[in-house]
């Protein structure tokens with residue numbers, strides 16, 4: 294039985310523990326947890342049947358206890374991953390899975406990679422998209438050579454207006470100084486995919502973007518500080534928190550309902566506890582009157598040398614959450630949306646085919662999350678896996694470096710920035 298320790302029993306930590314429990318319960322188990330929110334710790338311990346002596350509220354005690362399991366999952370917030378992964382190495386963990394982004398500072402990514410090598414440990418990063426069938430099959434088509442070399446890529450992440458408001462205006466990732474720039478928080482997966490598909494190092498970047506819409510200047514007439522605070526614009530506002538989190542039948546049934554625990558901290562959130570959270574907490578604030586500063590749209594143009602380029606765009610302004618990808622190669626192209634059942638391969642002067650990657654059209658990255666854990670458990674059990682499909686810390690560093698350079702460029706008004714420039 295593979296034993297797993299988790300630091301950070303929030304949304305991600307508990308999702309991974311659930312995948313382990315419900316899909317791999319015979320081969321693996323979460324046996325230790327560190328979580329500094331008392332309610333979250335208590336509920337997590339109960340749900341996953343973790344022994345009281347293996348539940349920790351303080352990271353110092355958790356790491357001082359030494360290596361408690363075969364693997365450590367670091368699922369705390371963006372600016373703690375580096376500290377917790379380094380502490381995990383020092384405590385003797387030889388297998389550590391770290392949530393992305395590793396750190397807003399690429400130097401910390403490099404230091405973690407070096408420390409892992411030094412300790413002869415394996416540090417992997419949760420770039421879940423690489424594990425989904427959709428992107429894995431795209432990579433297989435590219436690697437087959439059928440389309441010749443990749444010349445250019447155009448990739449867009451449509452975050453979804455409601456998801457953006459939840460995470461990047463009202464929520465955890467709204468301020469760069471607290472977590473990360475939105476490009477890093479939301480798109481280090483995408484940039485990782487792009488450099489994986491390109492198969493060559495990025496040489497320079499240029500980036501434009503910013504916070505255009507979610508500001509006080511765009512507040513409708515009569516907007517109050519809170520949706521439940523007598524807001525005169527509530528009825529026609531797509532961001533009305535009561536509608537998004539409580540009333541809307543579509544989102545209530547899917548994405549936003551899933552986020553009830555974010556609002557209330559409890560796995561057993563009710564309509565009453567959510568309403569209380571919306572009246573008092575951050576998720577009931579007017580989207581035009583928050584303390585957010587991260588970009589709501591950003592484009593990054595990357596130069597991969599020999600005239601090969603890629604363009605990535607992140608934006609808040611879409612009705613649904615999905616990514617579009619267009620890969621332009623010497624002898625053909627790949628086009629697709631990751632919310633569909635597959636992508637299309639079109640050969641110049643030849644035919645066209647659909648590569649099916651799933652049976653039903655779904656959005657989000659749950660499939661990637663599930664396959665990530667499946668691959669991770671294989672690795673822990675010593676079963677065969679493909680090294681180039683594993684997102685090691687070394688494979689992650691380039692995506693974080695590209696984003697750091699893109700942020701420098703954006704703050705310089707789109708100037709070209711060489712990779713590694715400061």
Ligand SMILES: NC(=O)c1ccc[n+]([C@@H]2O[C@H](COP(=O)([O-])OP(=O)(O)OC[C@H]3O[C@@H](n4cnc5c(N)ncnc54)[C@H](O)[C@@H]3O)[C@@H](O)[C@H]2O)c1
Pocket residue numbers: 300301302303304305306327328329330333350351352368369370371373392393394419420421465478658
């Ligand atoms: N791989 C992906 O696709 C993906 C998707 C979403 C988020 N993320 C990343 O995963 C990470 C976690 O996101 P989340 O949505 O689960 O956030 P979350 O806030 O729900 O979870 C983080 C948890 O860590 C706990 N915590 C914080 N500091 C701690 C400490 N010092 N000791 C113990 N516990 C501590 C918090 O109380 C919280 O419960 C973030 O870095 C986020 O950017 C990754």
